[in-house]
Amino acid sequence: MDEPKKRIVVLPGWRFELAVTLAAFGVLGAIVYRGTPQPAWGAVAVLAGLLLLAENTSIVLPSAANVSPGFMIVMAAIAGFGRGGGVLGAALVELVGAVGIGLVRQRRYTTVLFNCADSMLAAAAAAAVYIALGGGVRPQAFFLSVATFAVVNVGLVLVQIVLNYKERPAAVWADIRPVLPNYLVFGLLGLVVGSIYRSLGPLTLPLLVVPGAIARKAFTTFMELRDAQEATVRVFIRAIEAKDPYTAGHAERVAKYAQYMGEEMGFTPARQEHLRYAALMHDIGKLAVPGHLLNKPGRLTPEEYAIVQRHNHVCVDILTKVDFMASMVDVASDKHAHYDGDHSRTDDRAMEAYIITVADAFDAMTSTRSYRKALSMEVAFTELTEKSGSQFHPECAAALIKAIERRDEHYGLGFEVDAHEFAVAPPEAGVGSAGLGDFESSESMPA
Amino acid sequence: MIAEVAGSICVAAALLVVVKLPWGGTAPLGYAIVIALTIIVGPSTFAVITGMALLWTVPVLIISRGVGDAARSLGVWTLGTAAALGTDVIARHGVPLGSKDSTRALMILLAAGLAFLSVDLFLRRTGLLGRNELVDARAAGPLYVSLLCGAALLGLAYRQGGWWMAAAALGPLLLTRFSFERYAAARQTYRQTIQALSIVPEVAEVSPLGHAERTASYARALAVELNLGPEASERVVTAARLHHIGALSLDEAGASGPEAIASLGAALIGEIGFLAGVAEVVAGSAEAGEQDSIDAAIVRIASRFDDFVGDDAGRARDALKLVTFEAKDKHGHQVVAALRKLVLARPRLAVEAIAAASPVKSAAGVVSMGSAVELQYQS
Known part of the structure; x- marks a missing residue:
């Protein structure tokens, strides 16, 4: 069976997706053009790699739509780079790290571009707010930075979903609302880790990655157990029905x-x-x-x-x-x-x-x-x-x-x-x- | 002083929040807080805060767990805290910990944390906390590593930004607790499902009442004695529970004999992908074959041992002689040797196994009386 090859899949909202992408690259161009402090490039590469990994291996829990723990990584980049290239660093980490491999395989290229552009804009805005409020470990900088990321990201994604799937905005909002606290938890944690990174350096990463990997393993096994439970019950239902x-x-x-x-x-x-x-x-x-x-x-x-x-x-x-x-x-x-x-x-x-x-x-x-x-x-x-x-x-x-x-x-x-x-x-x-x-x-x- | 009292109340509260380990047993979330405290305050304040915290937990522990368990828990916590404090003092060797010196703070915390958790594991190993808490490093490892990392983030965050940053750094610890809790709950549900199913052949009277539960009990003891890891032990115990399940399909298959039971059971269990390993053990549980494993030998011998002991713990020694006589293969000899050690060292082995199966027996007993009355009434 030959499927039509190399076709790009687009959903109805593709114009919006491309418009956001163009806007994001415009903003990125402006940031670079106006001259901004440059982040440590090695750290940007490591964080972008980690984010790519986190975004593409996160587990969707059965009961909740999720905010990927990857969000932590970009917030860590914002606090970690701070005045030393926070805006550019966080934007680039998201630009590379937000690529969804699953979507690339489905040839939904405009959505891939949108996701990167959307999180890049959110990250740049969050970093700008963090720096403008004095950065460091100031609570107001932490909270407003997280809030900025959430508002930009949720706002754009909401419009995208409404256009793509022709759903009512209220219905989409009802889906998104329960995960908002996750932004706060993961976001604040990311900023904490970024702050620690400034004084401790790369040793910080295992402190976050190791428990994350262990929790992930526990969740995977938990999901396996659920499947096993399902299969076990089914075997016995079949036995009952055979009888x-x-x-x-x-x-x-x-x-x-x-x-x-x-x-x-x-x-x-x-x-x-x-x-x-x-x-x-x-x-x-x-x-x-x-x-x-x-x-x-x-x-x-x-x-x-x-x-x-x-x-x-x-x-x-x-x-x-x-x-x-x-x-x-x-x-x-x-x-x-x-x-x-x-x-x-x-x-x-x-x-x-x-x-x-x-x-x-x-x-x-x-x-x-x-x-x-x-x-x-x-x-x-x-x-x-x-x-x-x-x-x-x-x-x-x-x-x-x-x-x-x-x-x-x-x-x-x-x-x-x-x-x-x-x-x-x-x-x-x-x-x-x-x-x-x-x-x-x-x-x-x-x- | 107010800060110390408030801190001690936080530590005490955290010590009373437990995280369930997937293979059984629990560990307090407060371990992480105590460990983090080593770099939040100096050694003398650490001693004051943890001392008060341990004191605060006493009434709650006594009310919720009884005097004996409270004393045991407090003993383990006190010794662990003392070990952490000692390590802290040695690691600082008189040089004050500068507020910018994060790397050194991390090293001190890791050393103190390892000391604390090692003492805990050692005391568990001695059985001080009871058989339910007999957890070894392999089983507790992932949780303890998570607690240590969480403690490090917490301590460093506090040094960086004070209380509110420490609160934000609680995330990983709460995530750890949440994920392990879900994991342990799913495991328990699954274990109970298996247990419920294991009883079906006994109710159908194709296997003696309580056999699955008693065999599982012996198999668990043997797995510990032979130092199998937690995963292998679980596999062996599940296989022991289900080793007779094939008896249910004997009629339909028109077969008979232990080997048919084992292969029918293995086929049934093999349909559950997750239990492929268990199916293999069950397949080998009837007869020592060429590809015999120690797991299958444990189930085989535990089951035979129970065939001879049944409900009478007094028959344990005679039963041991009979299974010794039957064991002819390499793995069989190994398992029988372990069983001999167990029977001689733990006279209550069979008593405990019979007690584990008693709910099954009593349920059946009550109901037979009930239906006798019913029959009388009907006729």
């Missing part, structure tokens, strides 16, 4: 609905993540149920039913030892279904259990099961609303309905994704395909 093919995709859907509700109820990202794992693993007990019982055609005898329940209970009790699974106890045990049965639970994790109960029941209702076709979404919503306050936690039920309606999504009869043909005749009892959360299961349980 009980009637519920293929069930865990994923329950997790999705649970996330909808968590979002609606304003859970933190960390809590959302735990909720997701708990939802994905809520049927883990099935792994321990002997396969011949799980897929037994026809009703279970009371003895068989007791065996199934026993296995399930043991799993559940054991899962209480896992922090993020502890809330699931009520979901997977007998008490699970009814919100009104247990108002006494006051621990703050109880909400997770209620959420998964609702998600589990909603998926059971809107999927085609062995003993009935999927119900329509309207019927399922009515059921959720009617049993709100008795079987279901009212807040959870309302949150799910609201979240699905807001997304304008459709589930249930006519929209189900998993209308499988099964080789084995479907079971009737309330285990196996019926799932522990099926609101109809109580009718099919042995008396």
Whole structure:
């Protein structure tokens, strides 16, 4: 497959990107032309190299848009050079160091130019402010210098994003606002390091680079662990589904609905993540149920039913030892279904259990099961609303309905994704395909 | 004097903020503040401030950790601080530290910091802080290096611009704490997930209840005894927890026997890229093969040892004889020798392993009673 070669990729805002680039080079030309103190060139090269490295190896954390720690390096250059070439030095460090290798590979050359130009302008302005306010270790010079960099940089980037992606300025601002404190933390730190550099020299760099590299390694391993957690959970979901093919995709859907509700109820990202794992693993007990019982055609005898329940209970009790699974106890045990049965639970994790109960029941209702076709979404919503306050936690039920309606999504009869043909005749009892959360299961349980 | 009291309160507060180490154990963030203090003030003021700070921590420590742990922590901190102070005095050898002399200040700080952290590591090694805090230099290294660098930035920043610059230089220390915290939390969640999964074959009654947890307990002790690093120990312990997981797929595969369990388990675990190393250990855990590793031998022997000991710690010595008799390969002999040392030196080895598995057993016990009642009710 031959892709068209050597094409430059431009987004709608390319004119703005080029205009900023021209302006930046104009400013740089003016600085050089008017004669300014020259920085130590070796140090400029080292700092630019470090910045290039930092900009192209920074980790994007899952929960936050990021201000690259590279920002520290340019602020260190400003304080380090100070009157001795701070403006020119900082501008050149950014001009070289801000090149995004990923963007070059994508042939988005105008954006690469813009990024360099934008940070060069911000750095030159920040350095000018720092020097104008007397430099050294004066707090006002530190704070206003950081603020100048942030204002110039955020202002230009905001316009660029609005033009390139046709987004509303308010929406872009809402994305940027949470990272503003990072400017302060990294910026001040950079200026501190620059000041120390003036008296200590190159020995300063390892003091910053070594812990930075260690923290980076810790983050990388942290991300690897998250992936591993994901993969581990997936392997076991596959194992559950291999044992009980009637519920293929069930865990994923329950997790999705649970996330909808968590979002609606304003859970933190960390809590959302735990909720997701708990939802994905809520049927883990099935792994321990002997396969011949799980897929037994026809009703279970009371003895068989007791065996199934026993296995399930043991799993559940054991899962209480896992922090993020502890809330699931009520979901997977007998008490699970009814919100009104247990108002006494006051621990703050109880909400997770209620959420998964609702998600589990909603998926059971809107999927085609062995003993009935999927119900329509309207019927399922009515059921959720009617049993709100008795079987279901009212807040959870309302949150799910609201979240699905807001997304304008459709589930249930006519929209189900998993209308499988099964080789084995479907079971009737309330285990196996019926799932522990099926609101109809109580009718099919042995008396 | 007000400045000294305020400083000591800051130091005390920082000593009570802990950073979690990824392989277990904790270290106070305040170590960095104490180390930084060596170049912020002279030796006599250092002694006054840290002395007061240690005093302030006493009531909080006693309330939060109990008298015994409080005394142990205070002991380690006092000796570490004393070592830092001694090194500080020697390194200055009577020459006052000029305000412009940053290089010398950095060297003094590094020397004092290394003394402090070495004392801490040495005392941990003796087990003074308890088994949870038994952390060696390999495991604590990255955090301690970060703390040392953070302390240096803090101390130098203070010398340059006073309190407010020192506050701005706290960034790296807070970043260190944040990243290690996230890392340790993710590791714990993952460990718990593995633990939950390891119990599934036991609940399915294809493996004795508590076997995975007890085997893991023996494997951990053996890994420490054989001086495996933290990463290798973790791999061995995870493999010990999961070595029977393949038993779940025996039916579907139509296979039987320990070797089938090991290879089915390895195939299942191998699907998780992160656990490729663990899968290899599990694959070799049934039988000593040509490419046998010490890791696989540890899991194999820990598992066999538990097969013989089970729930009765009194059987440990007989079990040792049986596994000794079975071990025929090089790695096997090595591991059995380590196990013998352990069993003789730590009579409570098996008792502790059985205790580690007791939550699993009691959960199962409570539930069987429950379902017996249920059955009665149903019939």
